[in-house]
Amino acid sequence: MPGLLEIHNLSKSFDATKVINDFSMEVVEGTLCCLVGPNGAGKTTTMDLVTGRIKPTSGKVIFAGEDITAKHEHVIARAGIGRKFQVPAVLRDLTVRQNLEVAYSRQTNPFWNLFKFRKAGLKEKLDEIATLGGLSGRLNERAGILSHGETQWLEISMVLMQEPRLLLMDEPIAGMTEGEIEKTARIFKDLRKTATLIVVEHDMGFVREIADVVTVMHMGSLLATGTISEIEADARVRDVYLGEKEAA
Amino acid sequence: APLKKGEPIKVGLLFSLTGALAVPEEDSTLVLQYAFDEINKNGGVGGVPVEPVIVDAKSDFGVYSEKTKELILREKVTALFGCYTSASRKAILPTVMQRNHLLYYPTCYEGAECTQNTICTGPLANQHSQDLIPFMVEKFGKKVFFVGSNYVWPKESNKNAKIWLEKAGGELVGEEYIPLGSSEFGPVLGKIRDAKPDFIFSTVVGASDIAFHKQFKQEGFKVDSMPIASLTTGEIETRAMGAEFGAGHFLSAPYFQTLDNPTNQKFVENFLKSKYGKNGTTHYNMEETYLTAYVFKAGFEKAAAAVGFENVTPRAIRDNSGGIRVEDNISPEGLVWIDENNFNTWLKPKIGQCQADGTFKIVKAAAEHVKPDPYSIYPDAGTCTATGLKGPDGKLRTNVI
Amino acid sequence: MDIGSLLNALILGVSIASIWLIAALGLTIIYGAAGVINMAHGEFIMLGAYSSYMLQYYFGLPYLLCIPASFVIVAAVGLVLERGLIQYLYNRPLDTLLATYGVSLVLMQGVRLIFGSDPKYLAAPALFSSNISLGFASVSTFRVVILLVTALCVLGIWLLFYKTRFGVQVRAVMQNKEMAASFGINSSRIYMMTFALGAGLAGVAGSLFGVLAIVLPTMGASYVVQAFLMVVTGGGSLAGTVVASGVTGQLQSVFAFFSNDTFARFLIFVLIVVFLRFRPQGLFAQAGARR
Amino acid sequence: MSTLLNFDNVTSYYGATRILKDFSFEMQKGECLCVLGRNGVGKTTLMRTIMGLTDKSTGAIRINGTELTGKAPYQRATYGLGYVPQGRGILSDFTVRENILLGTFARADKAPEIPELCLRIFPYLKENLDRRAGLLSGGQKQQLAIARALAVGPQILLLDEPTEGIQPNIVHEIGEILKMLNKELGISLILTEQHIKVARKLGDSFIMVDNGRVVARGPIEDMTDELVERHMTI
Amino acid sequence: MGNLYHNKTAQWLVYAAFFIGLALIPSFVDDAFLLNQLATYGVYGMLALSISLCWGFGGILNLGQGIAFGLGAYGMAMTMQMQSQSESNPIPPFMLNNSLDALPWFWEPFSNTAAGLFLAIAVPTLFCAIFGGIMFRARVSGPFFAIMTLAMLSAFYTIILDRQPYTGGVNGITPPSALQIAGVEIDPYSSTAYLTVLGILVVATVVAKLITQSSFGLVTQAIRDDAERVRFLGYSVAGYETMIYTVSGMIAAFAGCCLVMLVQYVSPAQMDVSFSLSMVIWAAIGGRLSLLGSMCGAFLIMGAQSYLGDTFLATWLLILGGFFIIVVRFLPNGLASLLESALGLLASKPKTSAEPNGDAKPVPAE
Numbered sequence A: 001m002p003g004l005l006e007i008h009n010l011s012k013s014f015d016a017t018k019v020i021n022d023f024s025m026e027v028v029e030g031t032l033c034c035l036v037g038p039n040g041a042g043k044t045t046t047m048d049l050v051t052g053r054i055k056p057t058s059g060k061v062i063f064a065g066e067d068i069t070a071k072h073e074h075v076i077a078r079a080g081i082g083r084k085f086q087v088p089a090v091l092r093d094l095t096v097r098q099n100l101e102v103a104y105s106r107q108t109n110p111f112w113n114l115f116k117f118r119k120a121g122l123k124e125k126l127d128e129i130a131t132l133g134g135l136s137g138r139l140n141e142r143a144g145i146l147s148h149g150e151t152q153w154l155e156i157s158m159v160l161m162q163e164p165r166l167l168l169m170d171e172p173i174a175g176m177t178e179g180e181i182e183k184t185a186r187i188f189k190d191l192r193k194t195a196t197l198i199v200v201e202h203d204m205g206f207v208r209e210i211a212d213v214v215t216v217m218h219m220g221s222l223l224a225t226g227t228i229s230e231i232e233a234d235a236r237v238r239d240v241y242l243g244e245k246e247a248a
Numbered sequence B: 001a002p003l004k005k006g007e008p009i010k011v012g013l014l015f016s017l018t019g020a021l022a023v024p025e026e027d028s029t030l031v032l033q034y035a036f037d038e039i040n041k042n043g044g045v046g047g048v049p050v051e052p053v054i055v056d057a058k059s060d061f062g063v064y065s066e067k068t069k070e071l072i073l074r075e076k077v078t079a080l081f082g083c084y085t086s087a088s089r090k091a092i093l094p095t096v097m098q099r100n101h102l103l104y105y106p107t108c109y110e111g112a113e114c115t116q117n118t119i120c121t122g123p124l125a126n127q128h129s130q131d132l133i134p135f136m137v138e139k140f141g142k143k144v145f146f147v148g149s150n151y152v153w154p155k156e157s158n159k160n161a162k163i164w165l166e167k168a169g170g171e172l173v174g175e176e177y178i179p180l181g182s183s184e185f186g187p188v189l190g191k192i193r194d195a196k197p198d199f200i201f202s203t204v205v206g207a208s209d210i211a212f213h214k215q216f217k218q219e220g221f222k223v224d225s226m227p228i229a230s231l232t233t234g235e236i237e238t239r240a241m242g243a244e245f246g247a248g249h250f251l252s253a254p255y256f257q258t259l260d261n262p263t264n265q266k267f268v269e270n271f272l273k274s275k276y277g278k279n280g281t282t283h284y285n286m287e288e289t290y291l292t293a294y295v296f297k298a299g300f301e302k303a304a305a306a307v308g309f310e311n312v313t314p315r316a317i318r319d320n321s322g323g324i325r326v327e328d329n330i331s332p333e334g335l336v337w338i339d340e341n342n343f344n345t346w347l348k349p350k351i352g353q354c355q356a357d358g359t360f361k362i363v364k365a366a367a368e369h370v371k372p373d374p375y376s377i378y379p380d381a382g383t384c385t386a387t388g389l390k391g392p393d394g395k396l397r398t399n400v401i
Numbered sequence C: 001m002d003i004g005s006l007l008n009a010l011i012l013g014v015s016i017a018s019i020w021l022i023a024a025l026g027l028t029i030i031y032g033a034a035g036v037i038n039m040a041h042g043e044f045i046m047l048g049a050y051s052s053y054m055l056q057y058y059f060g061l062p063y064l065l066c067i068p069a070s071f072v073i074v075a076a077v078g079l080v081l082e083r084g085l086i087q088y089l090y091n092r093p094l095d096t097l098l099a100t101y102g103v104s105l106v107l108m109q110g111v112r113l114i115f116g117s118d119p120k121y122l123a124a125p126a127l128f129s130s131n132i133s134l135g136f137a138s139v140s141t142f143r144v145v146i147l148l149v150t151a152l153c154v155l156g157i158w159l160l161f162y163k164t165r166f167g168v169q170v171r172a173v174m175q176n177k178e179m180a181a182s183f184g185i186n187s188s189r190i191y192m193m194t195f196a197l198g199a200g201l202a203g204v205a206g207s208l209f210g211v212l213a214i215v216l217p218t219m220g221a222s223y224v225v226q227a228f229l230m231v232v233t234g235g236g237s238l239a240g241t242v243v244a245s246g247v248t249g250q251l252q253s254v255f256a257f258f259s260n261d262t263f264a265r266f267l268i269f270v271l272i273v274v275f276l277r278f279r280p281q282g283l284f285a286q287a288g289a290r291r
Numbered sequence D: 001m002s003t004l005l006n007f008d009n010v011t012s013y014y015g016a017t018r019i020l021k022d023f024s025f026e027m028q029k030g031e032c033l034c035v036l037g038r039n040g041v042g043k044t045t046l047m048r049t050i051m052g053l054t055d056k057s058t059g060a061i062r063i064n065g066t067e068l069t070g071k072a073p074y075q076r077a078t079y080g081l082g083y084v085p086q087g088r089g090i091l092s093d094f095t096v097r098e099n100i101l102l103g104t105f106a107r108a109d110k111a112p113e114i115p116e117l118c119l120r121i122f123p124y125l126k127e128n129l130d131r132r133a134g135l136l137s138g139g140q141k142q143q144l145a146i147a148r149a150l151a152v153g154p155q156i157l158l159l160d161e162p163t164e165g166i167q168p169n170i171v172h173e174i175g176e177i178l179k180m181l182n183k184e185l186g187i188s189l190i191l192t193e194q195h196i197k198v199a200r201k202l203g204d205s206f207i208m209v210d211n212g213r214v215v216a217r218g219p220i221e222d223m224t225d226e227l228v229e230r231h232m233t234i
Numbered sequence E: 001m002g003n004l005y006h007n008k009t010a011q012w013l014v015y016a017a018f019f020i021g022l023a024l025i026p027s028f029v030d031d032a033f034l035l036n037q038l039a040t041y042g043v044y045g046m047l048a049l050s051i052s053l054c055w056g057f058g059g060i061l062n063l064g065q066g067i068a069f070g071l072g073a074y075g076m077a078m079t080m081q082m083q084s085q086s087e088s089n090p091i092p093p094f095m096l097n098n099s100l101d102a103l104p105w106f107w108e109p110f111s112n113t114a115a116g117l118f119l120a121i122a123v124p125t126l127f128c129a130i131f132g133g134i135m136f137r138a139r140v141s142g143p144f145f146a147i148m149t150l151a152m153l154s155a156f157y158t159i160i161l162d163r164q165p166y167t168g169g170v171n172g173i174t175p176p177s178a179l180q181i182a183g184v185e186i187d188p189y190s191s192t193a194y195l196t197v198l199g200i201l202v203v204a205t206v207v208a209k210l211i212t213q214s215s216f217g218l219v220t221q222a223i224r225d226d227a228e229r230v231r232f233l234g235y236s237v238a239g240y241e242t243m244i245y246t247v248s249g250m251i252a253a254f255a256g257c258c259l260v261m262l263v264q265y266v267s268p269a270q271m272d273v274s275f276s277l278s279m280v281i282w283a284a285i286g287g288r289l290s291l292l293g294s295m296c297g298a299f300l301i302m303g304a305q306s307y308l309g310d311t312f313l314a315t316w317l318l319i320l321g322g323f324f325i326i327v328v329r330f331l332p333n334g335l336a337s338l339l340e341s342a343l344g345l346l347a348s349k350p351k352t353s354a355e356p357n358g359d360a361k362p363v364p365a366e
């Protein structure tokens, strides 16, 4: 069975520096794949490439059997890829509710949306997600005033509102308390039933908890891939990334 | 509204007191106030004083249009005096015509218009350069370069000038138009340098004109060997550019401050002394505006005599204004009269040369009055008569603008 | 149409460029560093011309001294304006556009009330109304003066912004006021100085334009749009403005040489649109921040 | 040991909203203070209040006895405050070098040089001094933010979740470095951390914040699991 | 609960009351000048509305609204001019004077009134769709788009000025008589003209208001906030931007037509940079985030210009300038925000202050 997302020999250079170097990976539908690697390894850049934010120098990205390499961001998003950014990106001047409403993007055509005043199924979905993200009490707040952790939750909720087939989560738990981390882990594990996830995280405890597969990047290339225990046992990964203490 | 004996006659003064057009138009307002004061002191018009309603058109064509309506419909003025640029005139004419009202338009313009609601006291394109071109050709040589601002009046003026040029045996070596308000004359002066004309014929207006004369000298052109013969560079312009930049150049106009006749001396002296003389000079545009007040007075009185004071309407004034004369003892430029057909003015253009102190020395004055002809270069269009434009096919068209 | 005249056109292009550049220079600093869209820039230029006129007419100051003096006067006006109004608007960039538009009306009408609406005369040394002939090329002395003053100003600003601690502070403040403040930079002082500097440069431009063209309360309006085009096309950086003015000035001169001034303008406007189509961030803009 | 920082009944506002309420605590020289609490309780606001970045604050904040209230942020910075904000606050158009140099503006001696320490700790930065900082990866930016704060030559480092987004082995290293700065160089630390483990390891004392108020404080040993349970789980 | 100002029903009621009030004016006022003047204000209101939609709502600052407005106005002027030409006299006089002896091809369709009116709206709308489409696709935004519209406007201005034989140059086009539709003349001073303009204004407002309340409106707001982010939610940002820019341009084109109907005159001044700037100013003063507020801004400023102007002759610009400064300094969202905060005070104890445009943000993401 081919993967939902396949990355083939992807490379990306900025000026002279090669940031992604012949990187390939494959994510099977319904799994949760953790993408880890040292700072600057190219994880975020890989996400940029998958979501069309930047175009690769060479290589291909295939999603659900379709080549999406040269597509625009919104086309890729419509195809079913949702993304949470590393630096939380929410619509700061809109209220939390509006943020979620916009994210509920069933109809994206500007012309048809002119005549749409109420979105079917929005209310239930919004209530559900807001409760999940702990935002119910703040729905009418302007998103710009949320604290860092709350912003993280809002962005995760937005991705959930999108109901994408593939979720890319760039450091979703940065700045969360331990309790919240557990909750996030639960949510992610639940999501696996209906969607596929790629999660970038440095918190190995979290990775250990959720990952089906772990892929390690280093200097733009694939360093290792396997289950969490295989990875933690890998000397190279310990060397460049985990350090002795973490692995111990 | 019918006029009442004993109540002042309201007239509208529609000029810009602010904005880019304020420079010439503020003077127009001032001189008209002066003129009406003078008229009122001497018994008014038809025995009653004139009350000017002054509005500020703010150099905005939208405001010109709006204020015209306000003056006509709300203030119920008997006549309008206004506008300096053709564009503003065109902006208000639909209203003036629609209400069958009367506009006194007091400055030089391109003609090619035949409405039944205007009276103009400035020179038409055909009057202006008639003497200037032959004079320059004779004095400096055959080759001439035309420079103008990029709009209707300079282009029309130049069409006329070309006719005179051909008659005088001159040769056109270049023709350039500068965007309105532009102050960059480098490229044009470069072309002039290449074309090596004997003199330049300029219809550049406003701030651009001042920049033109300044840069002319700064770029090393010499006034003795290549003077500028202009239709616009008068007393205010030379003062603003500094006499050193104006000195030696030529201007054709019906009026100069230095005109040597008793009426003018009195006019200049009294005006500058009055509270309206704050800008310190008189010039052709001002004097042409001054004349409108007297043309109005004469026209009104003639109309009053014809239909009775109470029944004087703008229409009646206009119908009675053909042939009105402003005599030597009133007109600072000397006798002028209104053409009976096209309601422009018969006048004598004069040529002045700017002196080191910024005043003009009259070097030539037309011997005869020159007939105004708004369609001089479009004979096919027909002739303008009091009732409309009579085409070659004999058909009469009214309100041709 | 020989080589000589084409060469002349090229030289003239440099001159036109320097005129546009000096007009845009103050704006670049104010927009680039403080993010303020200063619609009153044209009126600052006008104030520069009037300051020179006033100093010359009432105090008999020689023209060459009027140039720096205008810098000081207009900078002072800019300072007052910044303290009194602009400092409250820094986090509302588009509002500065409106507020400064109001300021421009006030300045224009204020000057008109004081000095009248008739044009004023600004005298320059006789030397400046001559030209320099270099074989077949010819250029006016005054244009050379403008070029030199412009070059001097650009150099000065470049040194100030890229070679001094002050420059680092300005650039830090312009990127993130809060962070700059957290590291000991008095951002409000920096804004104030920058604004004053920008205004002062407009003053210099004004005293030059007063001699080249005309001194009128409305004179500023004709420069401000052009200046804006230069600054934005340049992407808000000093180098960008220099190149944008340089290229457009040259194009204006060359187009005008081959056709006429009006058409040259039209072409330039169209070219700017086309250019921005392909470089939507202007010249020398850096790639946007990452997420 | 003497009192370095003192909060006396501080209330801090965004617009008209009170975020910190009647905040009081004291911090000794050389101490490492951990600020703990759930999301949105006001930890970041506390840091910003110290720097003077909130809209308004009442009450008294003192450093070495000097009153800070009423002073602008740029003046406060010169009291030896090195700030690592949440979200990092890197100037993206500056190079790495310029970003670090930015820190030196708040130095007491104003020396415009990059302290050797900053680069020693973060070799990546040393190798990439002339890169545009906006292009760095998230973790690299975090490192840069810490280096910049060190360039101030601070008495107190304000660290708002400093290890967020940093790879595990460097997290570990940063922990060591902070310890070193604290114990060897005598730099006091105020640290917000979500990881109780890290807090326990590094901290000398803690304050627990809930809904803008201090709900518990004391030496780190007093931080019971019960406290953590009550104020930090959801 | 909450602020009445944000209550949709209340908003619609206020709009309805406002327009009904305006519609009743002709039954009380019998002053040809006033009706004509008010109708002209209606045109300005339409322009402010279009700016409010595009800038206030869509976040696209358009300094070149004069393009759509001017093209519409020229279209109308050409139509009206051709109405006064006849078989025997097929060419407008200004063309004759410019030595044209045949009607230029692009004037031909305007001989037919219906076609002319259609083109007067269609051409500017199409222009906006194409220009906007190209530019937004290239991701030109913010001040860059503003400057682009400005440059485009200047280009149009220059070329119209220069192509005198076809456009009348600086003098513009002056149709000598009023517009006739199906043989009926619409006297610009009549209540018919007034009501026509008002009718168009009402339709434009309702359409604009509906747009802002639709899903489209929400997405547009999101784009104004952070276009980059919205792309990743699957929306084609360029599509939305082009759409709102085009609708706004279409409203401006209608305004252009109405103006010429009222004043029988068009000139490049309609495409002057300063006029397009004024439109922005009206919207800003009135409150660009509020459609009604923007319209009122236009009424207010143009009214002040007409009625304060001559009382204060020399100082009116000072007053106007000072007024802008004060409004911008103290009322960031224009006069409408005055009402908003007044109603906000009335509303039951606001929990958090609705600080507009919140000045203090938490640590900004770099």
Ligand SMILES: Nc1ncnc2c1ncn2[C@@H]1O[C@H](COP(=O)(O)OP(=O)(O)OP(=O)(O)O)[C@@H](O)[C@H]1O
Pocket (backbone or CB within 6 Å): A014, A017, A019, A037, A038, A039, A040, A041, A042, A043, A044, A045, A046, A086, C287, C290, D135, D136, D137, D138, D139, D140, D165
């Ligand atoms: N636009 C760009 N121009 C130049 N270099 C870039 C650009 N974008 C990213 N880089 C470089 O590419 C490398 C990979 O960056 P990336 O953000 O993908 O790392 P990451 O794996 O997400 O790291 P982290 O865990 O710290 O977030 C970094 O060294 C970064 O500096």
Ligand SMILES: Nc1ncnc2c1ncn2[C@@H]1O[C@H](COP(=O)(O)OP(=O)(O)OP(=O)(O)O)[C@@H](O)[C@H]1O
Pocket (backbone or CB within 6 Å): A144, A145, A146, A147, A148, A149, A150, A175, D014, D015, D017, D019, D037, D038, D039, D040, D041, D042, D043, D044, D045, D046, D086, E358, E360, E361, E362
């Ligand atoms: N500019 C602002 N205006 C109004 N309220 C604000 C503003 N900034 C933050 N807040 C509010 O203040 C509260 C505290 O925020 P703060 O950022 O200090 O939380 P925090 O404890 O740092 O949380 P986290 O762990 O998520 O970073 C939050 O409820 C937040 O919504």
Ligand SMILES: [Mg+2]
Pocket (backbone or CB within 6 Å): A043, A044, A045, A086, A170, D137, D138, D139
């Ligand atoms: Mg990353």
Ligand SMILES: [Mg+2]
Pocket (backbone or CB within 6 Å): A147, A148, A149, D043, D044, D045, D086, D160
């Ligand atoms: Mg925080």
